[in-house]
């Protein structure tokens with residue numbers, strides 16, 4: 001593997017891009033063409049594609065998307081990346097291209113709602129068996145593995161409770177059995193954590209969040225080995241077809257150029273807001289990996305170079321009433337789903353509701369979730385505004 005030896009800021013700006021050889025343009029071109037004039041020797045099937053093939057058709061590969069893929073691969077210290085139309089398209093691409101009837105998936109029991117619903121609701125219909133585990137305990141992952149386990153999927157920090165999974169510890173378990181490990185690293189970003197360096201095989205991102213960073217472009221990506229990305233492109237990119245629009249790639253690459261600077265600011269502001277909330281009378285509990293009170297703060301310090309901008313907190317009063325107040329009164333923070341934007345966003349996630357709709361946990365796994373979330377949490381995505389303004393906004397709305 002070629003190691004990326006430049007610093008993350010330089011990489012975020014320059015990787016995948018260069019001065020245009022024809023026009024001298026310094027900023028990247030946006031290539032919207034769906035097809036490309038080629039010579040007549042090329043075959044017609046995607047199976048004929050060689051690594052050095054020219055661009056043929058944009059679903060097979062596009063120059064602007066390719067530039068973003070090179071940037072993402074460099075940021076993650078991976079060999080290659082492949083972009084999709086959304087984070088969910090990227091996740092579905094990995095799962096459906098690696099698993100088939102009779103196979104078994106082990107996945108963390110707490111993760112992004114769309115992922116959890118895809119795993120629990122859709123995979124069984126295709127004859128794929130699923131075991132959900134609390135992956136913060138690597139022994140629970142090891143105990144769930146079977147001969148037919150073909151993929152382990154973890155998310156860290158996990159939506160919405162910010163529970164961490166020790167990637168290196170889980171990779172030691174999966175690596176020993178030759179089972180691929182996929183990590184949804186959307187909350188961490190490559191600025192905080194590089195899962196491939198820790199032994200993972202696939203890193204999945206919703207580019208819609210921090211990497212794009214501005215709330216104006218859906219996208220997703222998978223990063224891994226060249227061989228794995230070529231196989232994923234053939235199966236999922238070309239044949240499932242959920243590829244990224246070049247226009248979105250262009251927007252997301254522009255956002256990604258400032259990712260290290262933005263993440264430094266997100267983390268700095270989030271720590272100030274987390275401390276403010278921890279001292280607030282209307283707040284029962286704050287979860288932020290950068291706070292010493294986070295149950296896995298030591299792991300966060302080992303695994304994350306940046307604690308990111310996501311905070312979850314339990315209100316002292318019943319959540320739905322507080323949510324209604326926040327939605328009505330917040331002036332700066334938007335009461336809205338999604339995360340990782342320059343604008344701060346907040347949303348209530350009630351424990352009973354998400355158990356019914358999405359996670360379906362019982363017994364010890366439900367107890368472990370409640371130990372973090374209680375009856376529910378506000379998921380706060382701390383944006384790039386001034387910390388003092390965010391604290392004042394929360395203070396007046398919580399009062």
Ligand SMILES: *Cc1c(COP(=O)(O)O)cnc(C)c1O
Pocket residue numbers: 086087088089112114115155159184186187205206207208209218219220
């Ligand atoms: C948003 C999100 C996704 C899905 O991404 P989309 O771009 O909305 O499809 C997947 N995983 C995590 C952790 C997310 O936050």
